[in-house]
Amino acid sequence: MNAIELRNLTKTYPQFTVDDVSLDVKQGYITGLIGPNGVGKSTLIKMMLGIIHPDSGSITILGRDMSKHEIDIKQRIGIVSDDCFYYEHLTIRDMKKIIAPFYKKWNEKKFNGYLEQFELSPEKKIGQLSKGMKVKFSLAVALSHEAELLIMDEPTSGLDPVFRREMLDLLADMMQDERNSIIFSTHITTDLDRIADYIAFIHRGKLVFNEAKDEVLERYAIVKGDLELLDSDIRNKFIGIRETSVGFEGLVGNKEEAAQLFGDYAVLTKPTLEDIMYFTAKGERIHA
Numbered sequence: 001m002n003a004i005e006l007r008n009l010t011k012t013y014p015q016f017t018v019d020d021v022s023l024d025v026k027q028g029y030i031t032g033l034i035g036p037n038g039v040g041k042s043t044l045i046k047m048m049l050g051i052i053h054p055d056s057g058s059i060t061i062l063g064r065d066m067s068k069h070e071i072d073i074k075q076r077i078g079i080v081s082d083d084c085f086y087y088e089h090l091t092i093r094d095m096k097k098i099i100a101p102f103y104k105k106w107n108e109k110k111f112n113g114y115l116e117q118f119e120l121s122p123e124k125k126i127g128q129l130s131k132g133m134k135v136k137f138s139l140a141v142a143l144s145h146e147a148e149l150l151i152m153d154e155p156t157s158g159l160d161p162v163f164r165r166e167m168l169d170l171l172a173d174m175m176q177d178e179r180n181s182i183i184f185s186t187h188i189t190t191d192l193d194r195i196a197d198y199i200a201f202i203h204r205g206k207l208v209f210n211e212a213k214d215e216v217l218e219r220y221a222i223v224k225g226d227l228e229l230l231d232s233d234i235r236n237k238f239i240g241i242r243e244t245s246v247g248f249e250g251l252v253g254n255k256e257e258a259a260q261l262f263g264d265y266a267v268l269t270k271p272t273l274e275d276i277m278y279f280t281a282k283g284e285r286i287h288a
């Protein structure tokens with residue numbers, strides 16, 4: 001079963017299009033949504049949350065059509081972002097009084113526990129919270145109403161390393177219940193190395209792939225070698241390539257094919273998610 005099903009989603013801005021994206025977010029797993037700046041990650045997430053509406057396509061969340069059941073769906077999802085549209089002039093306590101009655105399964109004890117754990121004072125005004133504190137507050141809200149699905153837009157970008165680690169542990173705890181799911185947009189790919197099961201890679205408004213992280217890391221390879229190995233046919237085999245005066249380093253999407261092609265003449269290594277993002281952006285080629 002899928003926690004989220006996006007089908008043929010398209011949204012056009014004057015200078016940018018989310019272009020026919022279909023994506024399944026599997027229930028029971030953590031999916032990382034990765035991609036360089038400005039490729040459409042936030043636009044996709046805002047569509048999932050009903051904040052902006054697609055020009056065409058459909059969004060099904062927890063088995064229900066988002067365009068018809070937004071209020072019911074939002075009972076069951078948690079939203080984590082530093083941009084949560086809370087009222088800036090209210091204190092955390094007063095904001096909670098507005099939010100809590102909306103949720104049928106609100107757990108006040110849990111919420112107060114998270115405020116304490118995250119060192120958030122209930123007296124503090126939302127407008128005075130730092131970026132990281134806003135993320136902590138929205139995480140406290142998300143974890144206090146038994147959300148089955150967390151939708152998180154760049155949740156770790158404003159967080160210090162200590163809380164980042166703590167947050168990843170909290171997410172891992174949530175995943176103990178196998179019905180729960182998380183989608184998590186970021187360009188801090190090391191967080192995903194740690195916790196993601198699936199990786200959805202967006203580039204220039206298109207989905208490049210959505211695959212199990214381990215399979216992605218097995219399928220791609222970094223190839224390093226001398227410049228004399230390169231001619232135009234060989235260059236075309238690379239998704240992205242960086243050439244210097246001493247040699248080249250590039251990303252290929254088929255490790256076996258590259259191993260046959262280069263034999264002992266080049267060195268093949270396992271890429272990181274960051275390598276995949278970097279070379280795909282550099283190569284500017286969609287290969288899905």
Ligand SMILES: Nc1ncnc2c1ncn2[C@@H]1O[C@H](COP(=O)(O)OP(=O)(O)OP(=O)(O)O)[C@@H](O)[C@H]1O
Nearest residue numbers: 013014016035036037038039040041042043044187
């Ligand atoms: N309301 C809008 N009107 C016009 N263009 C927009 C609007 N919102 C976003 N865009 C454009 O859509 C593109 C994608 O933006 P989006 O915020 O989805 O990217 P992103 O992948 O989340 O980037 P980042 O990692 O930098 O947060 C950008 O070129 C942005 O300028």
